[in-house]
Amino acid sequence: MISNARSAYQVHDHQRCIDAALNRARQCCAAANARLTPIRETVLLLIWKSHKPLGAYSIVEQLPALTGKRIQPPSVYRAIEFLLELRLIHRIPSLNAFIGCPFPGSEHSDVFMVCRQCGSAAEVSADNLNQLIAETTHKAGFQLESQTVEVSGLCLACNPETPH
Template sequence: MTQTAPNIAFGHRGHDHEACIADALNRAEAVCAERGLRLTAIRRRVLELIWVNHQPTKAYDVLAQINTERGNAAPPTVYRALDFLLDAGLIHKIESQNAFIGCGIDHDRHPPKFFICRECGRAAEIQSTDIDDAIANEAKRSGFIVDHQTIEVDGLCANCAGR
């Protein structure tokens, strides 16, 4: 793994979370423009709510916030926005929690891998070509075709482990 800086999701000092959200929204606009996709107001707001913190967010929590802001939104509205954001590669689903988290990695269609702190609830997407290569090599060796992959590692972040 080549990442040397601490992952921002786990309380990196000096992390400007407002800039983090702004960067995610700017990236979403660029990705959508490049691919000819429409980042509607509701899709943008759902993405922003996913990025409010670095904790996985459930669809019904997003729906509740949208209803607080805009009135009576139907669940399919939020689910369609989440599906759009997933398909565009702007968010990931944390399968074990049935929740969503923003994607901050700038490369297309990478297999998601997460460290999830069981104490504070934060999740950090990690990059590791070593893990990707190991899975691809083992799949090839055994004749297995991988069509979906999510790696979720539970444990304690440095902040929670140090308490």
């Protein structure tokens, strides 16, 4: 099992998250022979600025401060589409929002834990869980191709019962 929950939900040097994410992105793009253009990189940066899923129109609003000019929704959605395809970000359907993938490149399925209080989201990837989902749906006659698990509740930091 791998997860970024500890870092996502607790105080940490977030600049390191951002730097690491951008470095991984550059590597992924180089490997895929894809171009991480300024718009794409800035959109990825904005998404990584926090551990809260970010909506497309929030990105549209925040881009001018970083680029000096307004960028229209279609361009933002194109950047998002690019980042999704390279699996550098994920879409969280119930929020219509996007979050950086902490471990791109590694084969994994999406399990997101969204805190209903602070809004942060972390990702976890667990082989045995993926396997059980595959088995369960297979028993129901379904040939699984992709999956998204969304969990809502309280994160480490927001749960009063957590010692920390």
